[in-house]
Amino acid sequence: MEELRVTSGGQLGPIDSSRVPRYAGAATFARLPRLDQVEHAEVAVVGVPFDSGVSYRPGARFGGNAIREASRLLRPYNPALDVSPFERVQVADAGDMAVNPFNIGEAIETVQQNALDLTANGTRLVTLGGDHTIALPLLRAATERAGSPVAMLHFDAHLDTWDTYFGAEYTHGTPFRRAVEEGILDTEAISHVGTRGPLYGVRDLEDDRRFGFGIVTSSDVYRKGVDEIVDQLRSRIGSRPLYVSVDIDVLDPAHAPGTGTPEAGGITSRELLEILRGLRGLNLVGADVVEVAPAYDHAEMTGVAASHVAYDLVTLLADTLTPGTPATTTPEDQ
Numbered sequence: 001m002e003e004l005r006v007t008s009g010g011q012l013g014p015i016d017s018s019r020v021p022r023y024a025g026a027a028t029f030a031r032l033p034r035l036d037q038v039e040h041a042e043v044a045v046v047g048v049p050f051d052s053g054v055s056y057r058p059g060a061r062f063g064g065n066a067i068r069e070a071s072r073l074l075r076p077y078n079p080a081l082d083v084s085p086f087e088r089v090q091v092a093d094a095g096d097m098a099v100n101p102f103n104i105g106e107a108i109e110t111v112q113q114n115a116l117d118l119t120a121n122g123t124r125l126v127t128l129g130g131d132h133t134i135a136l137p138l139l140r141a142a143t144e145r146a147g148s149p150v151a152m153l154h155f156d157a158h159l160d161t162w163d164t165y166f167g168a169e170y171t172h173g174t175p176f177r178r179a180v181e182e183g184i185l186d187t188e189a190i191s192h193v194g195t196r197g198p199l200y201g202v203r204d205l206e207d208d209r210r211f212g213f214g215i216v217t218s219s220d221v222y223r224k225g226v227d228e229i230v231d232q233l234r235s236r237i238g239s240r241p242l243y244v245s246v247d248i249d250v251l252d253p254a255h256a257p258g259t260g261t262p263e264a265g266g267i268t269s270r271e272l273l274e275i276l277r278g279l280r281g282l283n284l285v286g287a288d289v290v291e292v293a294p295a296y297d298h299a300e301m302t303g304v305a306a307s308h309v310a311y312d313l314v315t316l317l318a319d320t321l322t323p324g325t326p327a328t329t330t331p332e333d334q
Ligand SMILES: N=C(N)NCCCC(=O)O
Pocket: 055, 056, 132, 158, 160, 172, 173, 247, 249, 261, 291
């Protein structure tokens, strides 16, 4: 069947939902072309169907495709940022990385290598998880491409700076401790946002602080409000290359039940989207949306929330990129 696409701004856009019903056909993110259908993409959305690092409910390996399915309703103009991201730059769906579900070490290597390959010509990635283990190899690749350790905003109910689970170092609860140990984060500018829920002990917070993390708790977002939080985050990040990692369990289970380690008292999807939009103009180099586990979802709520988060991340990336030019600039060049 013919693919009737929106083509504007010189980009191959999404399938036109006024001519092909949006529920028809195989799902790509936002009905965008596949990466192999375009010459070059400034932004690529890629899936990582991997959940062998989870400590509780499994199922995030199905997250990427659940987000793609839920993304059929996205439209090409983002009024909140006054940007048509798919017109401004070429955005494409790079499909899924083929990661080994039985060997976490090998899976991490694969994600790192695939992320490096995909970004070799300046393409920036929004990765759909998968569990949070995958943030480590994605950060390694982002830091290598940026040429220096990256700043990070980590939206999550959890710290994910724990040391080991059952003796295992590479899990979804430990990626950011490993990242600090590896020196791939700019520890002057790393923050968790949305943290809440019981911990193993006060030592978790002491360790986390020692690594350099700032914490904006879920309750801070409620008490201080989005604008104050955005100001606080922006001043810490400045012009540094920034990676954004969104664990969908940062949202309250009322907004995102489809996840493996839900915690009560989370932020709303409106608050999350507002904070993300407040990052406009920062030097975003890559992002992920992880921990969507559709088996626990209802009415696609979590998939819809995650697809909107990914859409705003794509918009932020498109907004910072000059159309048609590879994104190889560093903050010093700008
Ligand atoms: N959802 C993520 N990434 N981490 C949760 C780890 C929670 C735990 O089992 O202690």
